[in-house]
Amino acid sequence: MKHFIFFITVVFVGLFLALLNRNEKGFNSGSVTTLRVFGYASFTGRWGAGPLLKEHFEKTCKCKVEFIEGSDSGILLQRLKIEGESLGADLVVGLDQFDLSKAVSEQSWRKLNIGDMPVYDSVKPALSNSFFVPYDWGALTFVARRNDAGRHPSKLDDLLDPVYAKQIALQDPRTSSPGMQFLYWVIRSKGEDAGFEFLKKMMNQAHSFSPTWSTAYGLFTNKQASLVYSYVTSPLYHLVEDKDKNFVALPFVEPSPVQFEFVGIPEFCRHCDLAEQFVNLMLSPEGQKIIMEKNYMFPVMKGVMEGTPFESAMTVKTMDEVEMLSTSEVDRLLKRWTEIRRGEVN
Template identity: 75%
Template sequence: MRHFILFIAVIFLGLFLAVLNRTEQGKVIGGQPTLRVFGYSSFTGRWGPGPLLKEAFEKNCKCKVEFIEGSDSGILLQRLRIEGESLGADLVVGLDQFDLSKAMDEQKWRSLSLGKLDVYETVKPALSNNFFVPYDWGALTFVARRGELNHVPVTLDDLLSSELSKKIALQDPRTSSPGMQFLYWVVRSKGEEEGFKFLEKMMGQVHSFSPTWSTAYGLFTNKQAKIAYSYVTSPLYHEIEEKKKDYFAISFTEPLPVQFEFVGIPEFCRHCDLAEQFVNLMLSNEGQKIIMEKNYMLPVMKGVRENSVFANLPPMKTMDKFEILSTTEVDRLLKRWTEIRRGELN
């Protein structure tokens, strides 16, 4: 009899834990499902587009939206691999083109059925697979303050001037998407061998290699660095949000790299239909306007940038080739960069 009672107790305990686990996994509270969105901090944070997209989505979805944060896209991908399924990630926002191969190697993704998208010509090459869709884009360059530089750099080699020694804020390419963009820019502009010789010289010019874009840009805004690697749209942020017009994006002779940011739905999603609805919101006129004005990136959909302050950005020459590097290629470039960095520190 005692064994029977113990058996029944174990069965009930198992059923209780299964129900508890299902409730936690599905995150259904008060009859409403919770859509869990993995995103980087400047997207999900108070001043980013995340809160406004969440508000707009919750008006009609009969659900709740919960953000799970990673400080930068590189760190976001690591967190997704380690705990994405256990935390119940339904949607991943903020991977760029250098993250996609690794993301597809490490996870399975749902195919997106979004129909024909009316995007800008610049964006069309980024619509190269059925698992990820770009929701914004932007060119990267160095940003400076007016009056602080005796000689504004116009080529990559100008970054080696004595005036900029220890005064350049850069990101670590191993953890930061802009950091990887800079590495890619140098290698594609100079060729790999000459590019890494240049990067070796650059080590002495850099104030520090920050793990995220926000940390590096903070060094610049706090005047610990004279220039920072950032987005062509960054001066617009200072002008609109801070009423400051002393920031400017530097135009280089070398065509600038372009970063595309993507959204995707993991195959292990629990509220997959809601995730696709959220993607549709991000690509709608309302969503694109929110992303443009809060993320300070350019919209992918036509008709949003026009008649806005973003239409008046100074033209800059950008790379015309879109590449999704293989995981092997990204790892190889990062290994070479790490060896140079380790040599500098030793």
């Protein structure tokens, strides 16, 4: 009987200690602050800049960083509008200049006190909004394979050549930032009415209008399309990562548009101070180098790309002006594009 009582006592004490240890672990893990960063897939994904920034940040912040993935940068605002505060985002990464007006009209944001930044002169016009700060930028054009037979296009009208029928991978401007950049490029280069006439003809040239940049680029790399609308740094990616020299960014007569990517802190942030610290990391020389080498975009800070392959990657002439379109203007252009896409315009 004594042995039985002793056995029961040992079992009870063991269970009690195990439960205590479990609760202690749960309490400790629950007490770790978690910074939630909402961004598009190529930033937050395994090969993007996000994971490496997270690793560096967690070394000093005494916190955890958790990513919320938004597929493509063009979808970020849609999810943010639908889910709002329930999304739990402390930081939003990846809006471009065409998103800012809508972002301010649909959400409240904290002002960012970033002070004087040693940015390139071309970046300064993108610093005009006190709620968002650019962390990288890129120029867009068409990317082709060097060994493809025939002459590569050198102006927009060349894209209408029958040889490119169903051979151009484009993005949907309603969901994709590069897609909106292409729409803007055509309108700025040709004027609105002539531009939409051109876009109507492009409907037959497009292999598809993918919802995201990555989907469109995958069609191109899988050789389902001859051309893809992408970044001038895309060939650099293949050269560095794959040792493949077969890709080229095409210079066009029409100056290429420039996309800036911004970061902002929503007013409903739970860990706002940590969010500001993460922004500071993104803008530091170390963070800028990570973003440049992982996103394959140009840094906004001086002194980061000097002496790197990125210094010679700009192979196209770009637009001089950085235009921030209003929400109503973006919506109006998208409405006209949608009508053409649906065949509602004769």
